[in-house]
Amino acid sequence: MDLLEACNRFLVHCEVERKLSPLTIKAYQGDLYRFSSAVGSKYNLCDFSETWIENVVRNWLVDPELKSTTVKRRVACIKSFVRWLFRRKLISFNPFERIHLEIRLPKRLPRNLQTNEIQKLLVVKPESILGKLRKKNQGLPRFEWDRLTARLAIEVLTLTGIRVGELVKIKPQDIDHLLHQIRILGKGNRERQVLFPDLVTTDRLQVYREHAYSRFGAEKRSTLFLNSLGRSANEQYIRRIIRAYANEAQLGRRITPHMLRHTAATQLLEAGLDIRFVQKLLGHASITTTEIYTHVANHALRREISRVNIRKRLEMHR
The missing domain is CATH 1.10.443.10 (Intergrase catalytic core)
Structure with missing residues (x-):
């Protein structure tokens, strides 16, 4: 199974089994599309490696147009996707167990009314x-x-x-x-x-x-x-x-x-x-x-x- 097909199956799982909202599905779809495009959507899941994740996230972190909150959200989506792949035995290990990604977010208080x-x-x-x-x-x-x-x-x-x-x-x-x-x-x-x-x-x-x-x-x-x-x-x-x-x-x-x-x-x-x-x-x-x-x-x-x-x-x- 290639990466793009796996992404599409995960989105169906999120919609049908997890019953996530349409907005969440749309956000996941965009994040997974960017991830698979950066890696190469035709890559086979047998070749799945932590290097894929590390390289993509590193490029996102140095992109001046991306906020750290956006990168953190994308990484959270990939984590959820990878856990699903591992549970379904579509990959033999969880790459996130071998890598450490630290994304520092600016300390920003919620905007509330007086x-x-x-x-x-x-x-x-x-x-x-x-x-x-x-x-x-x-x-x-x-x-x-x-x-x-x-x-x-x-x-x-x-x-x-x-x-x-x-x-x-x-x-x-x-x-x-x-x-x-x-x-x-x-x-x-x-x-x-x-x-x-x-x-x-x-x-x-x-x-x-x-x-x-x-x-x-x-x-x-x-x-x-x-x-x-x-x-x-x-x-x-x-x-x-x-x-x-x-x-x-x-x-x-x-x-x-x-x-x-x-x-x-x-x-x-x-x-x-x-x-x-x-x-x-x-x-x-x-x-x-x-x-x-x-x-x-x-x-x-x-x-x-x-x-x-x-x-x-x-x-x-x-």
Whole structure:
């Protein structure tokens, strides 16, 4: 079997057996294509060697147009591919057991929103958007539907820390209004429950769904969040309306759904929630991924300590 055929079989395995998302499959496809092209796609798996990996990765690392995060992602994909080859006995050994690749990543803190920025985003209540139109006996114009959807999406993302890809998959039946929680289908089709601090958000989502039904006749099996045409909202739509909503709130910088996920994690840690609970809420497979937010919390603590300036307070009373 040549390398290209093996790559294609691995992608089918990822799609059919592992049930990875289309975006992940597309990313794997691109990474494996670049790897096989660099090695030579017609090479036979019998000749598979750690030299293949070392040479390709070395070339990627010296490429000025490639970020170290991109190289690290590509190497992770190759590792997964090689493990699959070894388990299927398509190669006789795992080359990664013989080589050591160290890819240094720049220390970069997640971009999260400050408390005053969150307050600006949440200052408009969903009830006020609907209330103004009820007084006029009007249906909801498309731009107002976008505002309402953006406002609720921001609330859910900020309170739960779910990914935007998880947000657009939520169905009405996934919401438990009694326990005020939502069933989330995460990466690798792993299920988890995310909780709200009270009933306010689930009540608002219920009202949103009722308006969606009266406006579009949306069926129960469709997703919870809909675009202004009554179709299931996709990630691109959510990103666009959140960006527009943030501009309207005059935040002064580009806001993305992933920043809201970072914000949720940081807020929970700063409030004293155990990191293991935050890990479960975010759906991280490893607590190492969650630990990056502790640096953000420490950064905020350092800033507050500098602001309070205890030394000045103490020295004033000498």
